Amino acid sequence: MEEKFYESIKNNNSTELKKIIKAADENNITLKINECKENGQYPLAIAIFNNNKNIVELLFEYAYNHNIILDIKKIEWVIRAINNGNSGMVKLLINHANKSNINLNINEKNKSNENPFLIAIVNNDIEMLKVIIDYANSKNIILDINEKDEYNEYPFLIATSKNNIEMLKLIIDYANSKNIILDINSKNNFNNYPFLLINIENNIEMGKLIIDYANSKNIILNIKEKNICKEYPLLKATSNNNIEMVNLIIDYANSKNIILDIAEKDRYYNYPLLNATLNNNTKMVKLIIDYADSKNIILDIKEKDKFYNYLLLKATINNNTEMVNLFIDYANSKNIILNIDEKNLYNDYPLLSAIYNNNNEMVELIIDYANSKNIILDINEKNTKKEFPLLIATYKDNFEMVKLIIDYANSKNIILNINERNNKTYPLLIATSKNNVEMVKLIIDYANSKNLILNINEKSKHKSYPLLLAIGVNNIEMVKLIINYANSKNIILDINEKDVDEYYPFFAIAFKNNIAIAKLIFKYANEKNIILNINEKNSKKGDYPLLLAVIRNNIEMVKLIIDYANSKNIKLDINEKNQSNECPLLKAISKNNVEMVKLIIDYANSKNIILNINEKNNNIYPYLMATSKNNVEIAKLIIDYANSKNIKLNINEKN
Structure with a gap:
């Protein structure tokens, strides 16, 4: 029967246990509920470890009915119930201990140097914590609330890491009720400490609570110490973009005459001013600059992170003109020359970023600063994506920006790479695709002024080229511009070439239903003795110029095609x-x-x-x-x- 008794507890079988207890009573057999098995297990311990409250209640009931003192041999049993998060079980054990006049050593530690109070906090179990405090108070036991485990973790520190302000208040209230001074500055094995953790958790209310407690106990908080990742409170507050927390730290530091290390870096080379810039937080940048000025600290605004980003570059990437002005003004006030042309890991630089953001004001600001410091900007430089200023400015369809770049280049005797390609695209091609005649004129005028020959037949990755795109956007002025330029440079235009969609100039003309452009292309083809592909079918839809002209119901276009075909002895495929x-x-x-x-x-x-x-x-x-x-x-x-x-x-x- 004893074996079955242990097996029913081990197997969590309360029904079987009831039968065994009943059978034992009927046969006047007393079960050995306090006896340890050969493997060192006690019946009560097994039930607790299995988190089976019903079986624990059955064992207690049996003990009471048979006047047996069921001993809670080890605090480990209570700790297991706490670890299981079973406050009902813990209350049951406490009630049994009280009923049996057993005093639980609630401060006793397990093998990991943890006591019940610490474990309840580790489990973020506020109800369990209250149960433990109530028991300790009922027995006039003073809890060891500053005790550390094997990792040097302690209740106050763990409560901050759990981001649990109610638990933190409970600990503070208990400490005050027992006149215990809490250890709020000690570090764990990772060099974390409470005020750093509340910044990692980004909890402003908890920050205020700790400061209030520290002030009430005349404790000076560690607000500058770093953990093993080289993180510290101000760094984390700026990383979290929490300006209220930054103000809290600065105000506390000022109240205690602490000079903050505002330039210290973590292991990723981040520092407060960089974090504020990365977060595009102009107010925070101003706050840090004002703090530095108030403490006569010179900020290194040229410092780079692990990606070689620096403050001015990140401000331009974030398209923040106010912040760019801030850094320029700060640099000027401290006689610092900004590295305005420096590149990051991706070869991005301020001018390129400003152009990418289509920000004319910022481009002018960068150019003005460079001029004031006699810096020559690298306006032909490419990033790792092979993008360069003129290409991006045309892509943004920004005529004023392109003009700014050209004017700057002229003022510095720099020859722009106007034929340079990125992913088989180039400024003239982009300008035509954007249907921007003025920009095309600007590029042509610049090329002529520098005796540069534009690659007007070059194809994109989709095999498009300027003439085809100009026809595609239905712009006769642009078509004329391209033809006139080609003639002036003795360039023969590719007027039969197809793109990836199998569009070619005359097909596009018929598709767009433009008689004027059709006449222009016929004239050009005749002048250059080029035979136009007027029968060529588009394999995707099977259309061809004559059919498109009929579909568009354009009799003049049909006559034009027939006349051209006759003049070139081309037989039209009119049954296709x-x-x-x-x-x-x-x-x-x-x-x-x-x-x-x-x-x-x-x-x-x-x-x-x-x-x-x-x-x-x-x-x-x-x-x-x-x-x-x-x-x-x-x-x-x-x-x-x-x-x-x-x-x-x-x-x-x-x-």
């Missing part, structure tokens, strides 16, 4: 369909355009091309389309054409 099964004749009929239908028939006759007049699209063929449109003239044209070609029309076929 696109992927929607559309062909010129059927589309002309669908547009109800008699003149267009005549034009197509006349062209076919002139070239001995037999039109597919019985061809269907979506079960609709030309004659049916004409009748559905109620257009007698087109229907007659089709019948006449069929008769002239001995073609039998499918006039009875249904759609």
